[in-house]
Amino acid sequence: MPQTPRTGARDECGVFAVYARGEDIAKLCFYGLYALQHRGQESAGIAVSDGASILVSKDMGLVSQVFNEPRLATMQGHLGIGHVRYSTTGASTWDNAQPAFKVTPAGRGLALAHNGNLVNTAAVARDLGPGGQRCSTDSELLATLLAGHTADVCVEDALVGVCRAVRGAFSLVVMDEQTVYGARDPHGVRPLVVGRLPRGGYVLASETSALDIVGAHLVRDVEPGELVTVDERGLRSRRFAQATPSGCLFEYVYVARPDHRFAETTVYAARRRMGAMLAAEAPVDADLVIPVPDSGTAAAGGYAEASGIPYAEGLVKNRYVGRTFISPSPSLRELGIRLKLNPLRDVLEGRRLVVVDDSIVRGSTSRQLVAMLRSSGAAEVHLRITSPPVRNPCFYGIDMATRAELLAAGLTIGQIRDFVGADSLAYLSLDALVATTRRPKSTLCRACFDGQYPIPVPGEQAAAGKDVLVRPRAGSTDRPPAGVQA
Numbered sequence: 001m002p003q004t005p006r007t008g009a010r011d012e013c014g015v016f017a018v019y020a021r022g023e024d025i026a027k028l029c030f031y032g033l034y035a036l037q038h039r040g041q042e043s044a045g046i047a048v049s050d051g052a053s054i055l056v057s058k059d060m061g062l063v064s065q066v067f068n069e070p071r072l073a074t075m076q077g078h079l080g081i082g083h084v085r086y087s088t089t090g091a092s093t094w095d096n097a098q099p100a101f102k103v104t105p106a107g108r109g110l111a112l113a114h115n116g117n118l119v120n121t122a123a124v125a126r127d128l129g130p131g132g133q134r135c136s137t138d139s140e141l142l143a144t145l146l147a148g149h150t151a152d153v154c155v156e157d158a159l160v161g162v163c164r165a166v167r168g169a170f171s172l173v174v175m176d177e178q179t180v181y182g183a184r185d186p187h188g189v190r191p192l193v194v195g196r197l198p199r200g201g202y203v204l205a206s207e208t209s210a211l212d213i214v215g216a217h218l219v220r221d222v223e224p225g226e227l228v229t230v231d232e233r234g235l236r237s238r239r240f241a242q243a244t245p246s247g248c249l250f251e252y253v254y255v256a257r258p259d260h261r262f263a264e265t266t267v268y269a270a271r272r273r274m275g276a277m278l279a280a281e282a283p284v285d286a287d288l289v290i291p292v293p294d295s296g297t298a299a300a301g302g303y304a305e306a307s308g309i310p311y312a313e314g315l316v317k318n319r320y321v322g323r324t325f326i327s328p329s330p331s332l333r334e335l336g337i338r339l340k341l342n343p344l345r346d347v348l349e350g351r352r353l354v355v356v357d358d359s360i361v362r363g364s365t366s367r368q369l370v371a372m373l374r375s376s377g378a379a380e381v382h383l384r385i386t387s388p389p390v391r392n393p394c395f396y397g398i399d400m401a402t403r404a405e406l407l408a409a410g411l412t413i414g415q416i417r418d419f420v421g422a423d424s425l426a427y428l429s430l431d432a433l434v435a436t437t438r439r440p441k442s443t444l445c446r447a448c449f450d451g452q453y454p455i456p457v458p459g460e461q462a463a464a465g466k467d468v469l470v471r472p473r474a475g476s477t478d479r480p481p482a483g484v485q486a
């Protein structure tokens, strides 16, 4: 799928679910996904049920490109789930867009949407036999496994069985014709929250911003190792595994929206603290603090406030260019970072800059950024990064790079500084970053920074240095048929 080149960490997926009588379910899903668009821009999908049958509609593209009023108007019901996707396993094709839909042996429909990444995909697919081997993503594998489990037990019990059988990161929303389910892996790697609508009914979502946009108030997180069921009788909870929390630290640094509310802090407040702690750990004599928008914005404010150095916006983001499906021509592609960020010469010229960014992954973007700032007249460029060096790949749903592609995996900080061309470079320490979350270190996954993987990664995956994909499905296409009906 043509996309503007992206070389940093990529977002993964967002999930949304709702059960409510007397509401326009498809539109609630639409707006919920709209708020989660930053988590995935390759495809979007919604499934709704009126209690008798499930209708799935999904396509490649942004939420606002996939859905319009007439399409949503055909989707009537009182329960639904939705998904926005950035592919971490499987190709970016229509087939792999979610929700995944399966028919159970009893002829009932099941729709499933997944955020995260499993680590025992290959083993589960092998155990499933030919049906598993045909799955092209771990999410489709989950749906296939779930449908199979319902041969002997009800959907809720089947879901408990599936959650116990798979390993890795999963925040799931699932529906049959009458019930919505939500489940979070025992480590709670990816977020999943429960909200309540003012006129009754429940919402599940990856981030609290998706509750806010539909007017739901936050009830609580779905706990690690918990399955929630929402139907006519309300919301029920069931534990399928003991919680061993390892929430993704990178959600705080980059992935989640600044207005997402974790139990202990908002992401915005955590990022302000990251900037303030970076100013304390890595002070520099400079004229201006500028953010790399958007994820560096709150931290740059924190750095400026703590250091007393004035804050300014020296880079204007071309907000939608990275989210277009129009491939840049070769000459445009050469512009690289200029497609996304435009420097403000009158702000930058002659100034000694502190430039605050969230992370350095492969390093090519940072290198282009520093060169662009210098060509815009910056006198000095001091790069300050609100996370430690990324030295290890993520196997739990953030597409960073393979180990071999990670700049910090093979270089010292001095060598990285020289590679990106900055006058100075400093990273936030791991302990300081952890402190900004207000959570104990032991409850956070920090593996991309310190190599301590909370969920063991099978040898074949670890050796490959990144995800081992389920077999790509032959004949996959990004020429979408119009919706799927069941």
Ligand code: SF4
Pocket (backbone or CB within 6 Å): 189, 247, 248, 249, 250, 251, 393, 394, 395, 396, 397, 398, 445, 446, 447, 448, 449
């Ligand atoms: S490895 Fe890094 S990006 Fe992946 S879940 Fe852990 S903290 Fe998050």
